[in-house]
Amino acid sequence: MPLTADAHPLVQLVPTEQALLQRVRQLVAEQIGPDADRVAQQDEFAWDTFRLLAREGVIATAFPRAWGGSDATTLLRVRIIEELASVCSTAASIITGTDLSSRPIVAGGSAALKDALLPDLASGAKQAAFALTEPGAGSDVARLACHYRDAPDGGVLISGRKKFITRASTADVFVAVARREGGPAGAKGLTAFVVPRHAAGVSVSAHIPKLGWNGVPISMVDFDGVAVPADHRLGDEGRGMALAQDTLLRARIGHAAIALGRMRGALQIATQYANQRQVFGQAVGAHQGIQWMVGSMAATLEASRCLVYATAMRYDAAMADPAGPPVGAALASLATHASIAKMQVTDQCMRMVVDCLQLMGGNGYLKAFPMERFLRDAKMNQIGEGTSEIHKGLIGRHVLGQAAAMARHPCLDFEPDLFCGEGAGA
Ligand SMILES: Cc1cc2nc3c(=O)[nH]c(=O)nc-3n(C[C@H](O)[C@H](O)[C@H](O)COP(=O)(O)OP(=O)(O)OC[C@H]3O[C@@H](n4cnc5c(N)ncnc54)[C@H](O)[C@@H]3O)c2cc1C
Numbered sequence: 001m002p003l004t005a006d007a008h009p010l011v012q013l014v015p016t017e018q019a020l021l022q023r024v025r026q027l028v029a030e031q032i033g034p035d036a037d038r039v040a041q042q043d044e045f046a047w048d049t050f051r052l053l054a055r056e057g058v059i060a061t062a063f064p065r066a067w068g069g070s071d072a073t074t075l076l077r078v079r080i081i082e083e084l085a086s087v088c089s090t091a092a093s094i095i096t097g098t099d100l101s102s103r104p105i106v107a108g109g110s111a112a113l114k115d116a117l118l119p120d121l122a123s124g125a126k127q128a129a130f131a132l133t134e135p136g137a138g139s140d141v142a143r144l145a146c147h148y149r150d151a152p153d154g155g156v157l158i159s160g161r162k163k164f165i166t167r168a169s170t171a172d173v174f175v176a177v178a179r180r181e182g183g184p185a186g187a188k189g190l191t192a193f194v195v196p197r198h199a200a201g202v203s204v205s206a207h208i209p210k211l212g213w214n215g216v217p218i219s220m221v222d223f224d225g226v227a228v229p230a231d232h233r234l235g236d237e238g239r240g241m242a243l244a245q246d247t248l249l250r251a252r253i254g255h256a257a258i259a260l261g262r263m264r265g266a267l268q269i270a271t272q273y274a275n276q277r278q279v280f281g282q283a284v285g286a287h288q289g290i291q292w293m294v295g296s297m298a299a300t301l302e303a304s305r306c307l308v309y310a311t312a313m314r315y316d317a318a319m320a321d322p323a324g325p326p327v328g329a330a331l332a333s334l335a336t337h338a339s340i341a342k343m344q345v346t347d348q349c350m351r352m353v354v355d356c357l358q359l360m361g362g363n364g365y366l367k368a369f370p371m372e373r374f375l376r377d378a379k380m381n382q383i384g385e386g387t388s389e390i391h392k393g394l395i396g397r398h399v400l401g402q403a404a405a406m407a408r409h410p411c412l413d414f415e416p417d418l419f420c421g422e423g424a425g426a
Contacts, residue, residue, distance in 0.1 A: 002298040003268050005082065010309040017076045023056060024083050033087035039215045040090065040373050043207055045170045046215035049091050054124025062099040064106060067118030074250070074312040074319075078257035082308070085261025086268070089377035090215030092261060096254035097166055097216060100385075101128035103247040104175045104192050108234030113194065117173065129171035131162040131195075131221055132244055138164075139390050141244065142187040146178040146223065154230045158195060158223045168204045168219035172197050176223065177240045190240030194232040201226040212376030249335050251385045252342035253315060256308045259349035259381045263301050266349075266374050267294075270356035273363070284359070293359065297352050304345045311341040336398040343391035346381035353378045 005011065013021065032049065039046045053059050061077055063069020072080075077095070085092035102121050105114065105128065120126035137144035146160025158178050168174070173196055179189040195202065201224040207217035235243050271294055274285035284290055318326045318334050326334050357364035357371045364371045382388045412419065 002301050003264060003271075005079065005264075005305060008305065008309065010306060010313065011075060011079060013076060013079075017072075020057065020061075020070075020072075021076065021079055021083070024058060024080050027052065027056065028083050028087050032084060032091050036088035036090070037370065037373070039088060040212075041214070043209065043214040043217045045167065045217060046090050046094065049088070049215065050094050050124060050127075053091065053094055058095060059098055059124045060122045062095070062102055063118055063122035067106075067114055068122035069118070074253060074315045075309065078253060078260075078308055078312045081254055081257035082261035082264065085258040086265035089213055089258060089262065089374075089380075092258045093166075093213060093216050096251060096258060097130075098127075099254060100247060100251045101130040101167070101171070101175055103250055104130070104234050104243045105194060107246055108192060108239070108243045109194070110231055113231055113234075117194070120172075126172040127167055127170050128173050128175055128194075129165050129167045129221075130247065131165045131168070131174045131176040133164045134161060135163050139387060141177075141241070142185075142190075144177065144179065144190070146176065147181045148178045148191070148193070148228070149181045151227055153227075155232070156193065156228050156230075158193065158226045158228055159201075160223055162221040162223075164208070164218050165204075165221045166216050166218050168221050169207060169217060174202075174221060175234065176221075177244055178223075179240075180237070184238075187241040188238055190244070191237050192234040192240040192243045193228050194234065195223065195226055195228055196232075199226050199228070211379060212373065213380050245335065248385050249338045250315070252338040252391075253308070253311055255381050255385055256304075256311065256338075256341040256345040259346040259378070260301075260304050260308045262374055262378060262381075263297075263304060263345075263349045263352045266353050266356040266371065267297055267301055269370060269374075270294075270359045270364075273360050277361075290359065293355060297355060300348050300352060304348055307341050308345055311337050332398060336395055339386070339391040339394045342381075342386065343388050343395065346378075347388055350378045350382055 031052065039049060057070060058080060060069045061072035061080065065071045081092045081095055084095065105117055109117070117126070121128055132141060134144050134146060146158065146162065148156040148158045151157045158176065160178060162176065173194050175192055176195045177190050177192045180191065183189045203222045205220040207219055210218065271285065274290055275283055277284045285294070314334060314337055318330065353371065353375045357375055360369065360371055363369050366372065
C-alpha cells in the first residue's frame with residue numbers, strides 16, 4: 001500500500017523495535033503532526049520537539065548502548081525518520097542532525113571523551129553541532145581553511161570561520177574539522193576536534209534567516225585561537241576527511257529517509273484533498289489526468305521506499321560484518337549506494353511535492369495548508385550533505401570506474417579498431 005509502510009517485505013523488525021516505531025507513530029498522530037505548523041512558524045530551535053524525542057528514547061537511537069543509546073539499526077532509524085518527516089521536517093532533522101553531530105565522536109573519540117560526552121548527548125541533556133562547511137568550502141571540503149597549531153600544553157589552538165552550522169546556537173560542543181597550519185593541503189591535511197561551545201574565542205552569530213527547515217536554525221561560528229585539549233582530537237591527525245565521510249555516509253541515508261517520509265505525507269494530503277474537492281461536477285481525483293498523476297507519484301514513492309530500505313539494510317549488513325567495518329572498494333560501494341539513495345529520493349521528493357501542490361490548486365499555495373511548507377523544506381534535502389550534482393558526479397565516476405574494471409560486455413566483442421580505435425581498453 002503506497003501510502004503506508006505497514007508490513008513492508010524489506011522491513012523485518014523485532015518486537016522491541018516495532019514497539020518504538022509504533023510509539024513514534026502515535027506521537028506523530030497525536031503531538032508532532034498537530035504541532036508541526038506551529039513549530040515551522042519561527043526559526044527558533046524546537047525545544048519542545050527535541051525534549052519529547054529525547055524523553056521517548058528516539059534521540060538515543062543514534063548512540064551505542066554502552067553510552068546510553070539503544071544501538072538501533074539503520075533500518076529502524078530510517079523507518080522512524082520516515083514517520084516523523086511525513087508530518088514535520090524539523091522533528092525528522094532533529095534525529096538526523098543528532099547523528100550527524102555525534103557520529104564523529106562515536107567513531108573517533110577516545111574512551112574518556114566518549115564517557116564524558118556521549119551519555120549526555122544520548123539523553124538529550126547536551127547537544128553537539130557538526131562544523132565542516134566554511135564560506136570558501138562547501139561541496140569542495142578539501143579547500144577548507146580553518147586551521148590549528150600546537151599549544152604549549154600539548155593541545156591545539158584553532159582559528160577560522162564555519163558557515164551554515166545547524167544548532168550552533170544550542171550546541172554545547174562543536175565537532176570542527178580543521179587543517180594544521182603549514183601542513184599538507186587538500187583532504188589529507190584535515191583533522192577533527194571537539195570544541196567546547198564556551199571555550200574562550202568561540203563566537204556564534206545570530207540565526208541566519210532561511211527558506212525553510214524552521215525549528216533547526218543555522219549560524220556562523222568563529223574560532224579565534226580557541227584552546228582545545230589534546231584528548232579532544234577525534235581519531236589520528238590527518239583522519240578528519242575519513243571521519244567526515246563516515247559521518248556523511250550515514251547522514252545521506254538519513255536525508256533520503258526524510259525525503260521519503262515527506263513524499264508519503266505530501267501524497268496523502270494531496271489525494272485526500274483531491275477526493276474532497278469538487279470540480280466540474282465531480283471530485284478532482286475522479287478526473288483521469290489527476291489519476292495518472294497520482295498513479296505515477298505512487299509508483300515513485302514505492303520505488304523510493306525500496307531504495308531507502310535496501311540502502312539502510314546494506315549499511316547495517318556492512319557494519320555487522322565480523323571482519324570489521326568496510327574499507328577500500330567495499331566502503332566506496334556502500335558510499336555510492338548512499339549517494340544514489342540521497343540523490344534519487346531527494347530529487348524525486350522535490351518533484352513530487354511540486355506536483356502535490358499543483359494538485360491542490362490555489363489552496364496548495366496558501367500558508368494555511370501544509371504543502372507550501374513541504375515544498376520549502378524539500379529543497380534543503382537536495383543541498384545538505386552533498387548537493388544532487390555532487391552525488392551525480394560521485395556515482396558517475398564510480399560506475400565508469402566499475403565499467404573499466406569489468407570484462408567487456410559480451411555484445412561488444414569487436415576488434416579494437418571497430419570498437420573505439422587504437423588505444424581502446426580491453
Ligand atoms: C539549512 C542548511 C543547514 C546546513 N547545516 C550544516 C551543518 O550543520 N554543518 C555543516 O558543516 N554544513 C551545513 N550546511 C552546509 C551544506 O552542507 C552546504 O551548503 C552544501 O554542502 C553545499 O555547499 P555550498 O553551499 O558551499 O555550495 P557550493 O559548493 O558553492 O555549490 C554551489 C553550486 O555548485 C554546484 N557544484 C559544486 N561543485 C560542483 C561540481 N564539481 N560539479 C557540478 N556542480 C557543482 C553545487 O551542486 C551547487 O549547485 C548547511 C546548509 C544549509 C543550507
